[in-house]
Amino acid sequence: MRPSKIICIGWNYRSHLSETNAPLPKEPIVFFKPPSCLIGNNENIVTVDGTGAIHHEVELALVFGKTGKNIPGNKALSYISEIAVFNDVTARDMQTKARSEGNPWCIAKGMDTFGPISDPVPVASVKDLHDLDLELSVNGAVRQRGNTSMMIFRMDELISYVSRFITIEKGDIMATGTPEGIGPLVKGDTVVAKIHGVGELRNKVV
Numbered sequence: 562m563r564p565s566k567i568i569c570i571g572w573n574y575r576s577h578l579s580e581t582n583a584p585l586p587k588e589p590i591v592f593f594k595p596p597s598c599l600i601g602n603n604e605n606i607v608t609v610d611g612t613g614a615i616h617h618e619v620e621l622a623l624v625f626g627k628t629g630k631n632i633p634g635n636k637a638l639s640y641i642s643e644i645a646v647f648n649d650v651t652a653r654d655m656q657t658k659a660r661s662e663g664n665p666w667c668i669a670k671g672m673d674t675f676g677p678i679s680d681p682v683p684v685a686s687v688k689d690l691h692d693l694d695l696e697l698s699v700n701g702a703v704r705q706r707g708n709t710s711m712m713i714f715r716m717d718e719l720i721s722y723v724s725r726f727i728t729i730e731k732g733d734i735m736a737t738g739t740p741e742g743i744g745p746l747v748k749g750d751t752v753v754a755k756i757h758g759v760g761e762l763r764n765k766v767v
Contacts (some may be wrong), residue, residue, distance in 0.1 A: 573738025598676035613654025618739035622647035644680035707740025
């Protein structure tokens with residue numbers, strides 16, 4: 562899978578806002594990860610020495626089946642062809658330092674292997690995109706649990722908002738935010754991200 566871009570949504574669950582001391586956003590928080598960060602199931606997350614704490618973030622990923630610009634909310638979901646489990650791996654110390662200095666944090670989010678994604682499944686295989694259970698465990702211990710119903714901005718709103726400014730192209734991926742429970746990963750850990758009815762994503766940290 563090699564999209565033109567990976568559109569990511571930050572702070573889209575209230576529970577995650579509280580643990581990161583982030584204010585409630587009035588509009589979606591949008592950033593990007595490069596396609597070069599993508600890896601698949603059973604591939605390794607490779608850490609870089611000196612980057613500090615590395616955190617996991619389980620998310621629902623949307624894969625777009627057609628190109629759109631200025632997409633109306635009532636048609637937005639029809640642009641999704643597939644969905645997948647995504648782990649928005651983050652160099653948290655680097656991100657925190659960049660944010661505190663008012664600088665962008667693209668390297669903290671975009672390092673090679675920092676975008677594990679499961680094999681996509683047809684969006685028609687789930688009954689309701691806004692009622693999917695997310696779970697992430699590290700070495701068998703559950704760290705994150707949530708449900709897509711808890712999103713601040715629903716998926717139709719996200720697609721419509723982003724497409725006002727940026728054309729969403731066929732094959733692009735949108736990661737829709739993470740619930741509470743983010744935490745550190747260290748070398749040797751095995752992280753398993755699941756979304757019931759969508760798939761499972763297993764990666765080892767090296």
